[in-house]
Amino acid sequence: MKTIAIIATGGTIAGTGQNGKTVGYHAGEISVDDILQSIPGIHEVSRIRTFQLCNLDSNEMNKEIWMQLSNTINSLVLDEDIDGIVVTHGTDLIEETSYYLTLTLNTNKPVVITGAMRPDTATSADGPFNLYQAVNLACSDKARGKGVMVLFSNTIFSGRDVQKVNNFKIDAFGQKASGCLGYMQDEEVYFFSESFKKHTSNSVFAGNYTTLPDVGIAYFYGGVDSSILYHLAEKNEGIVLVGSGSGNYSQAWLNAINDLSEKGIVFVRSSRVSEGIVFSDKVFDPNEYCVASNTLSGQKARILLMLALKKTKNREDIKRIFNEY
Ligand code: SIN
Numbered sequence: 001m002k003t004i005a006i007i008a009t010g011g012t013i014a015g016t017g018q019n020g021k022t023v024g025y026h027a028g029e030i031s032v033d034d035i036l037q038s039i040p041g042i043h044e045v046s047r048i049r050t051f052q053l054c055n056l057d058s059n060e061m062n063k064e065i066w067m068q069l070s071n072t073i074n075s076l077v078l079d080e081d082i083d084g085i086v087v088t089h090g091t092d093l094i095e096e097t098s099y100y101l102t103l104t105l106n107t108n109k110p111v112v113i114t115g116a117m118r119p120d121t122a123t124s125a126d127g128p129f130n131l132y133q134a135v136n137l138a139c140s141d142k143a144r145g146k147g148v149m150v151l152f153s154n155t156i157f158s159g160r161d162v163q164k165v166n167n168f169k170i171d172a173f174g175q176k177a178s179g180c181l182g183y184m185q186d187e188e189v190y191f192f193s194e195s196f197k198k199h200t201s202n203s204v205f206a207g208n209y210t211t212l213p214d215v216g217i218a219y220f221y222g223g224v225d226s227s228i229l230y231h232l233a234e235k236n237e238g239i240v241l242v243g244s245g246s247g248n249y250s251q252a253w254l255n256a257i258n259d260l261s262e263k264g265i266v267f268v269r270s271s272r273v274s275e276g277i278v279f280s281d282k283v284f285d286p287n288e289y290c291v292a293s294n295t296l297s298g299q300k301a302r303i304l305l306m307l308a309l310k311k312t313k314n315r316e317d318i319k320r321i322f323n324e325y
Contacts (some may be wrong), residue, residue: 002083002139003047005076006131008032010056010070011090011096013127026118027057035088035120039128045140049082051171058090058115061097062202063212063306069097070104071208075140077107084110089114091172093163094150098159099168101302102148102199103325106206110143111158114151117170117174126153126170134254136187143189144285147199149181154308156182158195160325163274176275178295190320198324201247205307205325213237213303213309220249226256237313238266238305241290242298247271247278261289266318268305291319 007013010028011256014035016023032050036042073085082270089097098113105111114134116127134151137143148159153171161175175179182191200206216232232239241257243249247269249257254261257267269285270293271278280292301322308321 001047002048003081004084004086004089004135004138005049005051005082006032006135007051007053007069007072007076008035008055008088009053009058009065009090010062011058011088011115012119013088013090013114013116013131014055015116016121017119019121020123022118022122025121027119028055030120031055032088035127035244036185037129038120039132042132042135045132045135046083048135051076056090056132058093058097061090061093066097066100067209067212070101073101074104074106074208077105077109082109084112084143086131086134086138087111087113088184089113089115091117094173095101095162095297096299096303096314098148098150098162099154099300102159103203103205103304103307104207105148105200105207108201110140110146111148111200112138112143112151113148117172121308133184133186137184137189140189142191146181146191147195153309154184155180156184156189156191160195160197160199161295162301162308165274194250203325207227209310212306215240215309217242217298217302217306220244220253224250224253226252229253229256229260233260233263233265236265237309238268240268240270240293240298240301240305242270242272243278243284244272246276246281247292248281248284256282257285258287261287264313266305266309266313266315268293268301268322270296270301272298289315291315291322294322296322
């Protein structure tokens, strides 16, 4: 029998509220051991070791907790008795945590993140089934070397590409044009595709961190002036622009981007459109100061830029990194 380490961080999967109701609850209230008690048969799937890292609404996640979580997993996977890792997490920030772990974990062992849209006290809570499937996925030989996966509602997503696409239904995740990695039916695992992007033990960022540079995000909208960019530049080494269309913005923003780039701020251009790709663009960025986010959303581009800036401040090197990851 395999051994799986479950690292609990909180979220709705550990949430409680009024019996039966799906709203008006508090995330991060019960322990992972309490959740496991409501999953019949889980101890026949694998030996389980639980670690309660924190018990938070995932909106409280930050780079300190991401580093702590990743460093904890990097040391657990060195234990030959541990075959795979499951992380329980709030759904709101799963996409950021999953990308941070995708880039920093130094392992080929399966790492699966899951959560729930309904609290533990709701009628038909989805957490126990998601956790049951996540443990089965972490036990699967097919999942080795697949990088960090997010398991939600019978579907396996990649940690790089997963996005929360619905804030209401239990089928809350997707990865847009790239579909998903595969599906599960009860315990059975079916993979259909794989990411070409570097991850986990092939990632140049795999390892432990104790500090990360500050990177901010600026959202473009009609009529916004450039003061937000100057404000962010006071506290951040890099700024991710969430532009309109294919990563676009006004002349006022372009002037500020040129000015601040010359002063050493590194900009990444992403888009507020939920699907598509941002390439480098000589019209919106004539000096080619900005790094194109490709298919990464603003919040995922921020994770990569933090790690990239840890290695280099050279824009051309950062452009290469964004093409590889
Ligand atoms: C959270 O992200 O912790 C709250 C929302 C959720 O888990 O669905």
